[in-house]
Amino acid sequence: MSWQAQLKAINWLPAVFALALTVFGVAFVISACYDPDAALGLGPEAKKQIVWFVIGLAACTSVALVPLTFWRQAAVPSYVACLVVQGLMIAAAGSSLVPRVKGAHNWLVLGPLTIQPSEFIKLGVLLCCARAVASSGFDVRRLSHLAGVLAIAAVPALLLAREDLGSALTFPPLAIGMLFLAGMRPAHLAGLAAATVTVIGAGVLMLPKEGPKAYQYHRIQAWWDPDRYRLTEAYQTTQAMHSIGSGQWTGAGYLEGNLNRLGWLPEKHTDLIFAVVGEESGFLGSTFALLLFLGFGCAGVACAAASRDAFARALIGGFSCLIMGQAMINLAVVLGLMPVTGITLPFISYGGSSLLGSWLGVGLVLSATAARGQRDSVQWR
Numbered sequence: 001m002s003w004q005a006q007l008k009a010i011n012w013l014p015a016v017f018a019l020a021l022t023v024f025g026v027a028f029v030i031s032a033c034y035d036p037d038a039a040l041g042l043g044p045e046a047k048k049q050i051v052w053f054v055i056g057l058a059a060c061t062s063v064a065l066v067p068l069t070f071w072r073q074a075a076v077p078s079y080v081a082c083l084v085v086q087g088l089m090i091a092a093a094g095s096s097l098v099p100r101v102k103g104a105h106n107w108l109v110l111g112p113l114t115i116q117p118s119e120f121i122k123l124g125v126l127l128c129c130a131r132a133v134a135s136s137g138f139d140v141r142r143l144s145h146l147a148g149v150l151a152i153a154a155v156p157a158l159l160l161a162r163e164d165l166g167s168a169l170t171f172p173p174l175a176i177g178m179l180f181l182a183g184m185r186p187a188h189l190a191g192l193a194a195a196t197v198t199v200i201g202a203g204v205l206m207l208p209k210e211g212p213k214a215y216q217y218h219r220i221q222a223w224w225d226p227d228r229y230r231l232t233e234a235y236q237t238t239q240a241m242h243s244i245g246s247g248q249w250t251g252a253g254y255l256e257g258n259l260n261r262l263g264w265l266p267e268k269h270t271d272l273i274f275a276v277v278g279e280e281s282g283f284l285g286s287t288f289a290l291l292l293f294l295g296f297g298c299a300g301v302a303c304a305a306a307s308r309d310a311f312a313r314a315l316i317g318g319f320s321c322l323i324m325g326q327a328m329i330n331l332a333v334v335l336g337l338m339p340v341t342g343i344t345l346p347f348i349s350y351g352g353s354s355l356l357g358s359w360l361g362v363g364l365v366l367s368a369t370a371a372r373g374q375r376d377s378v379q380w381r
Helices: 005-009 013-032 042-064 069-092 120-132 143-161 173-179 186-205 215-224 235-248 271-306 310-334 352-369
Strands: 108-110 113-115
Touching: 005 271, 013 271, 013 352, 069 120, 069 143, 069 310, 069 352, 113 120, 113 186, 120 143, 120 173, 120 352, 143 173, 143 186, 173 186, 173 310, 215 271, 235 271, 235 310, 271 352, 310 352
Parallel strands: none
Antiparallel strands: 108 113
16 A cells, blocks of 8 residues: 555544644643743743654654554564563663663663653553454453463563553553453453452552662552651642642633642643643643543544454554553542552653654554454454
């Protein structure tokens, strides 16, 4: 298929919602990092976010123009490469290549460029899980086949969990969501949900209670008793909830949020960007952002249901669940519904790796919507 034909065959609806979310996000990154002395008030982070936005759009277009057959063939090599990279990250932890940043070793420093590999590992896992679900002989009703797909997601998730728990938590929505949309039995879904809760509970019990890694355990304590830790581990969530509550119905106005402008809101351009949205645009602006995410998810599921290619359906559905799952985790943290963990709000939070990874995923979705194939035995809900 020529690139002209590829462009015509693409369903652009998911990209429209992703574009709206990113423009919305850039606007609030500008507000969170506003510099009155800079041209147009653009602080350094805001300028970088705009640059990464442009790079992300270019990368998305390039990926979308590649036929889906290439991504199907690249699935396993991509997954292996992701495991190798994560293994090297673990081996080099503490060095100048993988320095300790905010208590964790999850950043790769290559000269002036700082990369968070977990954002791209998600895509490798997505491709490999989709390849497994679309493979010949796969039966979504068989527990052993489900276990194989879950194992693909579990290995990198476990490798990431100690240093980047937030990213590791996005793998269950990706894999389980993909399987559910592919027709997984409700009984199996309930069993997997129970197993996931059990694994998370066991992981919490195994967290170190002393030493440099004890901050994760302290965050859980702060979640149970935020008043006791309101000036330490619960400070982020407490300030975020105050910001959102102060916005009321219509917000304080763009660039007018007191907690934002006076520096009382930590991580306001990254993990807690939704608090800035709530303070400055209120309930109405926050609801608008949530509706954009809902639109993106619905567009993804609709594109998956319309596809005649099993790999395309799994890929589109899996990425939609990944984005929606990550957004829900971020919002749960901001609203105090779960312990604090570092995770960005897709398309909206500041971060080059996060934004580029998200737009590369959109490119994969667009490539998948252009795929042509025959319907098979996997029944898509």
